[in-house]
Amino acid sequence: MRETWVVGAASNRYGKMAESGREAATRVALEAIDVSGIDPKRIGYTFVSNAFGVAERQAHLGPLINTALGIPEVPSATIESACSSSSAGLHEAFVHIAGGFLDAALVVGVEKLSHLDTLQATSYFAMGADAAFETRNGATFPGLYATLAHAHRQKYGTTSEELGAIAVKNHANAAKNPHAHFQKPISLDTYLHSPIIASPLRLYDCCPFSDGAAALVVAAKDVMRSPSAEPLVVRASARSGSVAGMQDRPDLTGLPATRTAASAAFRQAGVGPEKIDFLEVHDCFTVAEVMALEDLGFYPKGAAAAAGRNGETALDGTLPVNSSGGLKAKGHPVSATGAGQVVEIFEQFNHRAGARQVPKTEWALAHNVGATGGSCSVHIFSHR
Amino acid sequence: MSETSLPLHSIAAYRRGYEEEHRLLGFRSACGFVTATWSLACPRCGARDLTEAELASTGRLVAFSVQTVPSDEFLNDAPYAYVLVDLDGGGRVTGWIPGIGAESELSVGGRVRFSPSYKPGVQFARISDGGSTP
Numbered sequence: 001m002r003e004t005w006v007v008g009a010a011s012n013r014y015g016k017m018a019e020s021g022r023e024a025a026t027r028v029a030l031e032a033i034d035v036s037g038i039d040p041k042r043i044g045y046t047f048v049s050n051a052f053g054v055a056e057r058q059a060h061l062g063p064l065i066n067t068a069l070g071i072p073e074v075p076s077a078t079i080e081s082a083c084s085s086s087s088a089g090l091h092e093a094f095v096h097i098a099g100g101f102l103d104a105a106l107v108v109g110v111e112k113l114s115h116l117d118t119l120q121a122t123s124y125f126a127m128g129a130d131a132a133f134e135t136r137n138g139a140t141f142p143g144l145y146a147t148l149a150h151a152h153r154q155k156y157g158t159t160s161e162e163l164g165a166i167a168v169k170n171h172a173n174a175a176k177n178p179h180a181h182f183q184k185p186i187s188l189d190t191y192l193h194s195p196i197i198a199s200p201l202r203l204y205d206c207c208p209f210s211d212g213a214a215a216l217v218v219a220a221k222d223v224m225r226s227p228s229a230e231p232l233v234v235r236a237s238a239r240s241g242s243v244a245g246m247q248d249r250p251d252l253t254g255l256p257a258t259r260t261a262a263s264a265a266f267r268q269a270g271v272g273p274e275k276i277d278f279l280e281v282h283d284c285f286t287v288a289e290v291m292a293l294e295d296l297g298f299y300p301k302g303a304a305a306a307a308g309r310n311g312e313t314a315l316d317g318t319l320p321v322n323s324s325g326g327l328k329a330k331g332h333p334v335s336a337t338g339a340g341q342v343v344e345i346f347e348q349f350n351h352r353a354g355a356r357q358v359p360k361t362e363w364a365l366a367h368n369v370g371a372t373g374g375s376c377s378v379h380i381f382s383h384r
Numbered sequence: 385m386s387e388t389s390l391p392l393h394s395i396a397a398y399r400r401g402y403e404e405e406h407r408l409l410g411f412r413s414a415c416g417f418v419t420a421t422w423s424l425a426c427p428r429c430g431a432r433d434l435t436e437a438e439l440a441s442t443g444r445l446v447a448f449s450v451q452t453v454p455s456d457e458f459l460n461d462a463p464y465a466y467v468l469v470d471l472d473g474g475g476r477v478t479g480w481i482p483g484i485g486a487e488s489e490l491s492v493g494g495r496v497r498f499s500p501s502y503k504p505g506v507q508f509a510r511i512s513d514g515g516s517t518p
Contacts, residue, residue, distance in 0.1 A: 123455050132395045133421050137505040138451060138458050138480035143466045146449035154447070154492055198466075199450040199487045243427045247468055247476045248419050252447055 001098045005231035006090075006381070007224045008036025008217035009346035011339070014181040014331030016114040017211035021056055024213035025110035026068040032106070032215040033069070037228030040069060043217070044102040046076040047092050049085030049109040049335035052124050053078075056112055065108060074106075080335075082128035083284065084370035085109060086214065087338025087377035093218040094237040104219035109336035112211045121209045125334075128371035130245050142206055142285065144246065144372045146198035149287035151252035153200060156302035160200065163286040164191035165309040167204045167328060170283065173315060174325025176356040177344075181210045181331030205286045207326075212333030214340035230350045232342070232364075232381040236268035244374040255373030258295035262367070265378035266297070273297045276380070277360040278320040278348065280341035282369040283328045289313075289321065292367050296378070320358045323348060338368035338377060345381055395422045406500045408439040410475050418474035441498040442511070443471035448481075448490050457504060465489075467508060469496055479506035 010031035017024050025048070033040055048062040058064075062076025081088040086109025093105035113121050125141040126134075134144065152158050168188055174180035186204060194203035224231065240261035243249050249256060266272055273296065281296070283289035293304035298319060307313060313321035324330045324344035327337060345364045347353045361383075368377045398420070401409040411434040412418045413426035420439060425432045446468040454462040458480075465484035470476050482503070484490060490510070499509035 118453070119456050119459065122453065126455050130421070132399070134478055135455060135457070136399075137478045138454070138461070138464060138466045139478065140451060140453065140455050140466075142453065143449050143451050147447045147466060147468060150449055150487075151447040195452070196450070197453050199452075201449075245421050245478070247478045248421055248427055252468070 003221040004097045004234045007219050007227045007231045008032040009343040011214035011343045013179045014210040014212035021110040021112040025108050026065045028213045029108050029215040032217050036217040040071050042104045043106050046106040047089035049079050049089050051080050051335045081375045082370035084368040084375045084377050085335040087368035091237045097220050103223045107216040109339040110213040111333040111335045114211045142198040145285040146201045158305045162305035162309045164188045166286040167191050170326045170328040174329030180325040182329045207284045207328050207332040210331030210333045212336045214336040236265035236380040238264035238378050240376050254291045254295045257373045257376035261376040261378040262296045269380040275363050276365045278358045279365040281367040283326040323356045341366040410439045412437050420477040439475045440472040443469040445494045479508045481508050
């Protein structure tokens with residue numbers, strides 16, 4: 001298996017894009033190519049993610065992006081895995097390059113939903129759930145995670161103040177990230193007085209509907225002998241699935257796909273959680289960060305919420321989590337999110353994260369979930 | 385739970401069951417797993433010899449969430465509770481209870497009854513509300 005690197009990474013500012021998804025995706029792809037220093041002609045495939053492209057009445061985005069990049073002959077495919085779409089794209093790039101089928105690939109994720117109203121956007125997000133057995137029975141996306149939050153609180157006593165501490169931490173990190181959707185810190189008091197969206201989750205427990213685009217250039221080590229920036233060595237690229245509907249899972253306090261993907265990733269990398277210096281996890285809702293840290297093996301079940309409240313996961317804590325601001329505050333442009341997490345790790349590895357720079361960047365992990373855990377990606381990176 | 389020979393191998397059959405025939409339908413696998421989610425093989429053991437079954441209409445709440453920002457299909461029904469229910473005799477189903485505005489109105493373990501109406505989805509009522517099957 002060939003050693004595989006992420007050699008270029010770029011994203012735009014998440015939030016509300018004036019331009020189309022097509023334009024934004026092409027722009028960040030070009031920036032990632034320039035960061036990497038790769039000759040675009042060496043790119044052998046473009047993996048595009050744009051789960052809700054239909055909202056812009058545009059499908060088959062790959063050839064449009066490649067044409068606008070001046071590489072129209074490069075093949076492309078759209079990779080859809082709900083909120084984990086572009087991390088699934090990264091996995092595809094890794095498998096092809098590590099396996100010797102490609103030398104280099106482009107991974108692009110983009111989403112634009114800001115032209116829809118809240119009701120329409122809520123309905124689009126719910127499309128990641130089971131339309132017949134969840135959405136038909138009144139589930140919204142916040143409602144599904146709220147049900148998990150309810151179960152977690154019931155079993156472990158997770159409090160609103162603990163969930164609020166995660167929101168406060170991630171907003172503080174986002175305020176130091178010029179690419180984040182939210183640029184203002186919030187107080188615990190603001191959190192506690194925000195309206196209930198789906199009990200027990202409040203407005204500030206929920207990620208925003210964000211537009212955004214992110215791109216990665218992935219290449220074999222032997223192709224990129226002298227990369228322009230410090231590359232991320234892909235030590236593990238693992239994907240897992242689980243029973244799609246939470247009604248058919250025995251445990252409602254975590255996501256089984258996270259546990260199986262993490263187990264496979266740590267096995268691939270040959271390290272355990274104690275080796276990881278910082279990580280980006282899928283915090284579409286505050287409770288999702290709690291469950292992720294427990295399911296990934298960083299904390300025992302029931303212990304992650306208190307760790308967050310105690311500051312262990314802050315930028316200056318023992319395990320910085322979501323230095324970017326996470327989905328919660330950096331934003332969640334569905335198909336860009338997974339690649340965007342890797343952009344943050346790339347910035348941290350290259351010491352370009354400014355005020356949110358974490359102190360130690362030898363090993364990092366990215367965790368990206370599709371919907372309520374029907375899909376999950378875990379990637380582990382290190383320096384050369 | 386009684387066994388039937390209903391042609392459940394379509395999602396439409398499930399929906400007809402709860403919305404028109406006012407019955408909750410599902411299947412039981414050789415491994416003992418019972419579900420009301422459409423499938424052609426057991427999600428636990430992979431077995432394909434599934435026994436179609438009519439599930440009980442009463443059960444207990446496992447987890448729930450009060451929805452104040454609904455999807456468009458439930459626009460005129462908020463607030464309401466989205467619920468997971470363990471049915472008596474086996475099977476866990478999703479559903480909703482109209483008219484619930486606060487978590488304090490429900491409790492884990494609380495008894496509920498399948499209570500279909502003209503509205504979509506699997507609708508439950510608290511048994512203390514006098515929820516009844518037609």
